[in-house]
Amino acid sequence: MRGSMHLRSSDIEDLERRRRAALINSITGYKPANLVGTANNERQSNLAIMSSLVHIGSHPPLLALIFRPDNAERHTLNNIRDSGSYTINHVHSGIIDAAHQTAARYPGSVSEFAATGLSELWRDGEAAPYVGEATVRMGMQLRDEVPLAINGTHMVIGEIVSLEVPSEAINDAGALDPQIADSIAISGLDSYYRCNLIQRMAYAKPDEAPRRL
């Protein structure tokens, strides 16, 4: 590495607004690229790309999303509150353009499915549409909403009640191999990555050296 940039709080504060957003949105590292599908009580659908999905627990299977109510995600949040249901669909390499376009500030009357050409997949008895083109799809039930007083964002915690994955993308341990599923990583606000497995590690134990599988 040729040189290092070292910023303190005041340097971060002094960055131009868009460059600060670009830096801080990218500084966590790779993020999962997911499309969140919802609908209002009239079955008017909504679709939003989100990169804030985080694992909360496996038993019960709980995942969280962070919402900023002042941007394009607000329609999604309102639909989740009203219906209690949403879907999470992995972005794969064939739908990146459409997935990214869902971030545009469409009016509430416009479905991002129709606007981007992605197809709605409805299942009987469920209140939110899946993305027909996705191969990894989760049906979620809202379990809790936690307002984060520190900056007005909201954490939505949901339970996985339906889970579809390509059979061939499940490895010997029972895990999803996102490379086989062609899932995509995102960095910052605009960059999409394909990933290649370089190491798989055995369960770490204090009295054993690290071991590659």
Next chain:
Amino acid sequence: MRGSMHLRSSDIEDLERRRRAALINSITGYKPANLVGTANNERQSNLAIMSSLVHIGSHPPLLALIFRPDNAERHTLNNIRDSGSYTINHVHSGIIDAAHQTAARYPGSVSEFAATGLSELWRDGEAAPYVGEATVRMGMQLRDEVPLAINGTHMVIGEIVSLEVPSEAINDAGALDPQIADSIAISGLDSYYRCNLIQRMAYAKPDEAPRRL
């Protein structure tokens, strides 16, 4: 894709415990691989790999981590509560073995720095050590802790007060390019990935078609 596996809540509940953990920990998609450095009041250090880092806001720059107090992360959480400080260091391809090994359940008296051979980097006036081998490093100040009643986990929200990145890894928009920084993605509990940029997209607008940069 040859076939799809479709699990409902009861199917997930019926999975063998380790296979359920493997599946649900991997189902969100790619996650950032980070090492969290802390110390107690006697400067006894601690280091833990974590994949739950999530962006909360850019102004002020806030990031969150999810802790499960019943596992190896509890020493880290205790140190953060006591000192108010922690560091976040990107895992790169040269330190994956050591980074993974920090997940072993070492006793509280053992520093994962010493146990794994990673070096402590201390800065004057700061209460937590960085990883000397890392090139993307953040100094964090604890801002809030949110207990998640739903399953006993804790969300720790911190503000970035120091940020180091290789100068050459900052792109034209001011964002970190994690590929140039050699940052690593993780899937599930044991799989480490190198990622390649395949598309960068222009800011999405409702009245414009998606455009690749």
